[in-house]
Amino acid sequence: MKCRHFGSCGSCTLYDLSYARQLERKAERVRGLLRPYYEGEFDCFDSPVSHYRARAEFRIWHEGDACSYAMGNLSKEGSVTIDECPKVISAIDERMEPLLEAVNASPELSRRLFGVEFLATTTGECLITLLYHRRLEEPWIAEARGLQKRLKASVIGRSRKQKEVLDREYVTETLEIDSKKYQYRHYEGGFTQPNPFVNAEMIAWAKARAAEAGGGDLLEAYCGLGNFTIPLSIHFEKVLATEISKNSIRAAKENCALNGVENIEFVRLSSEEMTQALRKERSFNRLRHVDLENYDFSTVMVDPPRAGLDEATRALISGVGQILYISCNPETLARDLAELTRTHRVERAAIFDQFPYTEHVECGVLLARRS
Template identity: 60%
Template sequence: MAEKMGRLSAMLEPFYRGAITPFPSPDSHYRGRAEYKIFHDEEGAHYAMRHLDKKRFVLLEECPMVAEPIARRMWRLMELVNDDATLSKKLFGVEFLSATTDEVLVTMLYHRKLDEAWEARARTLQEKIGAKIIGRSRKQKEVLDGEFVTEALEVAGRRWLYRHYEQSFTQPNPFVNAKMIAWAMTQAHRHGRGDLCELYAGAGNFTIPLSSLFEKVIATEISKRSIQAAKENCALNGVENITFVRMSSEEFTEALEGKRAFTRLKNVDLGSYDIGTVLVDPPRAGLDEGTRRLVARFDTILYISCNPETLVRDLQELTRTHRVMDAALFDQFAYTPHMEAGVVLVKSEE
């Protein structure tokens, strides 16, 4: 963590020399999702991960970084798979998605068609391990008893609920995620202005808690599944002041600038929003030129970054009009070089 703090401090130094708040991960059992290859030999099936040289696989005997709900089930699952030829036949991968509520969703990946015999054995398997199971093969998806887990995060004195769907994006470390949301809420309370706009909103991870600090919120996301989950999550939390729009950040930029009309916005009065605060949590590529130009229009920018290198690139442009007021390091991936960062920028006085 100290090495990461030093590295991020050096990267942000041209733009910010204040304190960077560190948010460390637990030492173990912190990863809420995991994906494994399945390696078969004469002794049976094994969890495996690709070696750093990309040429070999390493068979796993333990995996202490996965969250407790996964750890309690993954080894029992493999024992049962190895005792059942129907479940083990041509199984090549297993994916786990968990929640702090102890719910777990297991996706089993196969190189064969799944039949009624597989479904019967899989139903018995999910009863024995206490998890929902989905089977996937080429052009086939078999959902037995649901395709999401319900997460519950304690943030700012309230319990927030989220449906996390299979193979949709979720924050990998729920403990650091709760700290990220709390940090964003603190910064929004301190520096937020007007209505909130969020780009790359996903299933509402930040949007829903932050909505409690604003009168109106508009949020965009390109994934149809994520938009569906976001609306369901609003209902779970009794939130009614968010409008979710299925658009890319580039499309939303064109809409706000009046360059293009979109049918998806026919029931949305963009002119009724007095957007003063924008939150962005972009992919590793960071912000495109048009989106940088768009967010620079607003008084306050909350920037959550999974790639500090593209964050630094974007700050070179954004600090022409804004100044960095605070920064944080989120250690979602302990024991790796990867780090995530947050900065809040406020428009400079002319």
């Protein structure tokens, strides 16, 4: 990838390395962290080198009457204006310049605009959220409707305690996993995997590992909108999937229906609450329709935030035969493996490069209970 803003924009910090060297450097780091727990080969999944990011957020910089896109600079002490971002997928890239032109041509659209968020799909859908430091009235709504039509995108306006949805507040992504197409509604403001190409590889890898579980039921914590849950469900009798976000649970249930899957129970619980419920330490109204005694978990899947797993969740899942752990932070994964490998051994490991040109890397491990 070539970008005119390498070295000034703070979004890409590994701009001075070839992509091959970036990937090698990340793999070395992950292998070093996990070496005490796994000495086998790693499955390694690279990314397209450009147009790979389906989510993007830009500041809006006002200079006189003109607006520009801006990002934090490399020194993290200010901002730099930009006129391109080659990492965003085509559905965003092709709309960035026309959107800015429309904003600069309209005092109603530009006045007190301070940010733009894009959410798009590999199939060309795009949702654009315009962020303001003012209340949005009917003149703005009229202008924004025209903008929607010109850009062939859905537009949302946000200001303090106000959200104006002009069309819809989601895009529908389609991913092909093992020759089967899965559809996902990605909502504005909700968590989605930013790199759909590597995300498909992550799901396929996890699905292949789940196929080795030999049936039974699946327990999943941090299920989000059902990104992994729905494809993996085919390999299990029943699935209990938990997530703290109310909006993510809503999206997960809609995605379940979109894909015609009927063996998943999505419940709004934090990982701590899930642990309390399964240990019968506490009862929850949200579980009143779920018979926990009816589950026989052969596999547990976790995809926690950067902080990793809490102690109680680690203790709970150590009693399950197979653990699938997807991690966005190799350091906390290594910390958790120090405990989990007391009862389990690491059978497979993978590296997923969702974030080219940055130090961030995702990884996954499959653990099996020791005899």
